[in-house]
Amino acid sequence: MYPKILSLCTLFLLITMTHAAETRRYTILVDNGVKAGEQVVEIDDKGATKVRFIFKDNGRGPELNETISLKDDGTVANYSAKGNSTFGSVINEQFSQQGDQATWSAGAKTGSAKVAGSALYMPIEGSAEILSIAINAIAKSGNNSIALLPSGTLTQEVVSDLIVEKGGEKQKVQLLVQTGMGLEPRFVWATNGDDPHLFALLIPGYLTLIDDGWQANAQKMNAIQQEAETALLQARAKDLPVKLDGLTVVRNARIFDSASTTVTAPSDVFFLRGKITAIVPAGSLTTPVDNFIDAQGRIMLPGLFDMHGHISRWEGGLHLAAGVTSLRDMGNDNATLQLMLDEIDQNKLLAPTIFPTGFLEGESEMSARSGFVVSDLAGAKAAINWYVTHGYHQLKIYNSFPKEILKDTVSYAHSRGMRVSGHVPAFLKAEDAIEAGFDEIQHINQLVLNFLVKPETDTRTLERFYLPAREFADFDLQGKKIQNFISLLKNKGLSIDPTLATFDFLKKVDGTVGDPWKDIVGHLPPDLQRQYHTAEVDIPDAATAALYAKSYAKMLEFTGLMYKAGIPIVAGTDELAGFTLQGELELLVKAGLTPAQALQVATLNGAQFSNATERKGQITVGRDADLLLVDGDPTKNISDIRKLALVITQGKAIYPTKIYQAMGIEPFVSELPEIMQNNAATGAASGGSVKTGQRHLH
Numbered sequence: 092m093y094p095k096i097l098s099l100c101t102l103f104l105l106i107t108m109t110h111a112a113e114t115r116r117y118t119i120l121v122d123n124g125v126k127a128g129e130q131v132v133e134i135d136d137k138g139a140t141k142v143r144f145i146f147k148d149n150g151r152g153p154e155l156n157e158t159i160s161l162k163d164d165g166t167v168a169n170y171s172a173k174g175n176s177t178f179g180s181v182i183n184e185q186f187s188q189q190g191d192q193a194t195w196s197a198g199a200k201t202g203s204a205k206v207a208g209s210a211l212y213m214p215i216e217g218s219a220e221i222l223s224i225a226i227n228a229i230a231k232s233g234n235n236s237i238a239l240l241p242s243g244t245l246t247q248e249v250v251s252d253l254i255v256e257k258g259g260e261k262q263k264v265q266l267l268v269q270t271g272m273g274l275e276p277r278f279v280w281a282t283n284g285d286d287p288h289l290f291a292l293l294i295p296g297y298l299t300l301i302d303d304g305w306q307a308n309a310q311k312m313n314a315i316q317q318e319a320e321t322a323l324l325q326a327r328a329k330d331l332p333v334k335l336d337g338l339t340v341v342r343n344a345r346i347f348d349s350a351s352t353t354v355t356a357p358s359d360v361f362f363l364r365g366k367i368t369a370i371v372p373a374g375s376l377t378t379p380v381d382n383f384i385d386a387q388g389r390i391m392l393p394g395l396f397d398m399h400g401h402i403s404r405w406e407g408g409l410h411l412a413a414g415v416t417s418l419r420d421m422g423n424d425n426a427t428l429q430l431m432l433d434e435i436d437q438n439k440l441l442a443p444t445i446f447p448t449g450f451l452e453g454e455s456e457m458s459a460r461s462g463f464v465v466s467d468l469a470g471a472k473a474a475i476n477w478y479v480t481h482g483y484h485q486l487k488i489y490n491s492f493p494k495e496i497l498k499d500t501v502s503y504a505h506s507r508g509m510r511v512s513g514h515v516p517a518f519l520k521a522e523d524a525i526e527a528g529f530d531e532i533q534h535i536n537q538l539v540l541n542f543l544v545k546p547e548t549d550t551r552t553l554e555r556f557y558l559p560a561r562e563f564a565d566f567d568l569q570g571k572k573i574q575n576f577i578s579l580l581k582n583k584g585l586s587i588d589p590t591l592a593t594f595d596f597l598k599k600v601d602g603t604v605g606d607p608w609k610d611i612v613g614h615l616p617p618d619l620q621r622q623y624h625t626a627e628v629d630i631p632d633a634a635t636a637a638l639y640a641k642s643y644a645k646m647l648e649f650t651g652l653m654y655k656a657g658i659p660i661v662a663g664t665d666e667l668a669g670f671t672l673q674g675e676l677e678l679l680v681k682a683g684l685t686p687a688q689a690l691q692v693a694t695l696n697g698a699q700f701s702n703a704t705e706r707k708g709q710i711t712v713g714r715d716a717d718l719l720l721v722d723g724d725p726t727k728n729i730s731d732i733r734k735l736a737l738v739i740t741q742g743k744a745i746y747p748t749k750i751y752q753a754m755g756i757e758p759f760v761s762e763l764p765e766i767m768q769n770n771a772a773t774g775a776a777s778g779g780s781v782k783t784g785q786r787h788l789h
Contacts, residue, residue, distance in 0.1 A: 675693075
């Protein structure tokens, strides 16, 4: 299901204020330079604007038509958008402001407000042209910010500039950083002068949207943008963690034993240089320490594994704040991921420990163009060799991979010591992938499709989502087909990565929030709250909604049956960083696991299927000190996993509350464990819950 494009849809929308008729064309390229869409902005001589936007990658993507008119201050007077979202839901969004009264609607959600002064409406779905409006409106205001509707403030600063060239033509463009929307800063390139507009939007390692004809400048612009991003990321990596130099003890913690799924009596855990050195009954060992943390009887969990991420440089903090100290990346731009691995190793990036998976796709019009895209066995072997020499222990095969070379590719990967997992290539069944030698299959829909596809079914299209939603509702899970398939999985030793939380979108009706996010959506910034109230697939009526909900419930039941039959499960997400893993664990419990078993899946199983059993997954002497202190008891109530008070990993302590505050998220815990550090310790955070002074354990 890679890559999820929820964040892309929120980036895009409208344009300009000139009254000279003009047309602006933007080309959209995915990372390897293949055209994947376009945006055409037409402005008539009265200033009315029409936008046509289309983006298709990995067999899916949004299509949108917009009409916009602007006020004299450059903000939106009227806005209308119609089209379809990434996964096919209907977009019908309207906005109008008359005098000081603004009204809007998006699907089932409506709103209104009285407006004093300039305020810019932010659509939920749209094209990149909202960035042009924002850039121009802020320039007209003479300030560096503008109020947003329905709420919030957008702030914009100039970071850098560049002279770009096209043939003999030159122009100056500037790199801007915008904050106040979403969970991370947004970098955009704008034209210079009194009437600036969007020039380019770059998502390094994934996408380039640029004024058509100027594509040759993208590489240089990308380098400048990454340098600016690096400066902000390094500041975050320096300021938010508390470095734990020397010997540290966490006192009076009740440890979750992920092997036995039991909780110990209160214990003291010592660690040095990121490794656990001793675990003793609370108060039984007296020795000088450099860092002292009193858990006050809290539950201590091993750090969690998210076994299905596609991490960006900005997502690391969200993962850590949710207790994800290890992440299996299931496919990424190779250069970008290598950069992140270097930055993490050098303590320049706030992120979990990453276990990279090599992404291998076949050439087609619907290819996901990340990692390596190959056409023959020689190309597949060359890609596998690159991954092996760069330390990758697993390979992920994707939708368009040539079925003719599948078995030989899997065999070669095995000969190089790699596990093999992935989607089921188009025009095959899961049974075919298993017989070809797969060790793991990603996503519950890929398993369900085994019983639904016909030889002509093209699972590179949206049919890979809609077919299970339509036809799995009444499937007999006790029938011979299902039971034989479960036996095949077990006999072949496969694990599964169901990503149940991600597929909640199959039943999400417009105006409602999906189950995995109901408990967190009120903590998110307002613009994200609006996004999580929108449908993602086309559910035209109540009967369809009931059918899709029944199919999804059957997928949960199917997952529980596989687990009870002894099929190993890993906890992966492929959705909103950090928070989604918490929702995934809740769904595993709903599928029939106990809370303690769900925690075992996210810890012990994660280590096992990341080739890290000797390092992670349990709290024992010699393993990495990846430690979580949790309020409540998630071994009894899995939802308590959100009450995370402190995260320890990579020799650092991290307060989730502080990360959330820095990202505009309302925290989930108010009382923070105190870290006492002696005067010789380095890297102590100023203020907060960190104090200095020599401490001895009694």
